[in-house]
Amino acid sequence: NFMLTQPHSVSESPGKTVTVSCTRRSGSIASSFVQWYQQRPGSAPITLIYEDNRRPSGVPDRFSGSVDSSSNSASLTISGLKTEDEADYYCQSYDSSRVIFGGGTKLTVL
Amino acid sequence: QVQLVESGGTLVRPGESLRLSCAASEFTFSDYYMSWIRQAPGKGLEWVSYISSNSGSSIYYADSVKGRFTISRDNAETSLYLQMNSLRAEDTAVYYCARVGWSSSFYFDFWGQGTLVTVSS
Numbered sequence: 652n653f654m655l656t657q658p659h660s661v662s663e664s665p666g667k668t669v670t671v672s673c674t675r676r677s678g679s680i681a682s683s684f685v686q687w688y689q690q691r692p693g694s695a696p697i698t699l700i701y702e703d704n705r706r707p708s709g710v711p712d713r714f715s716g717s718v719d720s721s722s723n724s725a726s727l728t729i730s731g732l733k734t735e736d737e738a739d740y741y742c743q744s745y746d747s748s749r750v751i752f753g754g755g756t757k758l759t760v761l
Numbered sequence: 762q763v764q765l766v767e768s769g770g771t772l773v774r775p776g777e778s779l780r781l782s783c784a785a786s787e788f789t790f791s792d793y794y795m796s797w798i799r800q801a802p803g804k805g806l807e808w809v810s811y812i813s814s815n816s817g818s819s820i821y822y823a824d825s826v827k828g829r830f831t832i833s834r835d836n837a838e839t840s841l842y843l844q845m846n847s848l849r850a851e852d853t854a855v856y857y858c859a860r861v862g863w864s865s866s867f868y869f870d871f872w873g874q875g876t877l878v879t880v881s882s
Contacts, residue, residue, distance in 0.1 A: 655869065658791065683866070683867075684866035684867075684868070685785060686866065686868040686869075688806075688832075688869075690806075694874075695857060695872040695873065695874050695875055696806065696857075696869075696872055697872070698868065698869065698870055700862060701862060701864060701866055701868045701870070702865060702866045702868075707870065739805075741806050743806075743868065744867075745866075745867040748821045749808065749823065750796070750798075750808035750867065751810065752798075752805060752806040752807065752808060752810070753805075754805050755805040755806070
């Protein structure tokens with residue numbers, strides 16, 4: 652089993668850029684793709700990034716994903732922050748028989 | 762547009778059983794893996810189970826529900842189910858039905874709005 656560790660919270664001002672990290676504990680981050688989901692209060696999650704860095708249609712290019720093997724972590728970067736980006740963000744990966752979510756990061760845009 | 766509508770959530774007592782349903786539409790249901798994911802109040806997302814496409818011959822569960830929950834699907838009815846037995850207080854959560862995306866990765870491309878299960882005496 653492996654775990655995905657995220658910071659509990661991050662905050663940044665509108666118009667700025669913020670990065671949310673997701674560190675894999677045990678095993679290589681490159682061994683399976685990482686996904687990112689956004690969940691606004693009271694709503695179901697939506698997919699922002701899949702296969703490490705691909706965006707579903709309709710997701711703005713302000714959202715980007717990357718993986719860094721040296722730190723064994725994935726990152727979600729949001730540029731040109733908007734107040735509507737205030738939400739919880741979850742990373743997710745998998746192995747042969749289970750799916751793992753990170754604990755989530757609360758983004759405050761202030 | 763893909764639609765996933767969960768139902769069946771309610772208040773139950775510890776030790777009781779409950780069956781959740783997820784009605785799928787606007788896509789070829791039998792072609793896709795499907796999954797249940799839950800979220801306890803104020804907590805993060807927790808994967809519960811997934812079932813493979815077509816006959817559903819591959820099924821996996823999180824350790825926290827293995828032996829108590831059973832996932833199934835009815836392709837003719839385009840529905841996904843979760844039979845939950847021996848419910849515990851820690852099973853209290855919003856349960857989401859999600860479609861597994863058609864990709865090299867394993868991810869959830871569409872989610873339902875969720876159904877709340879409360880386990881309390």
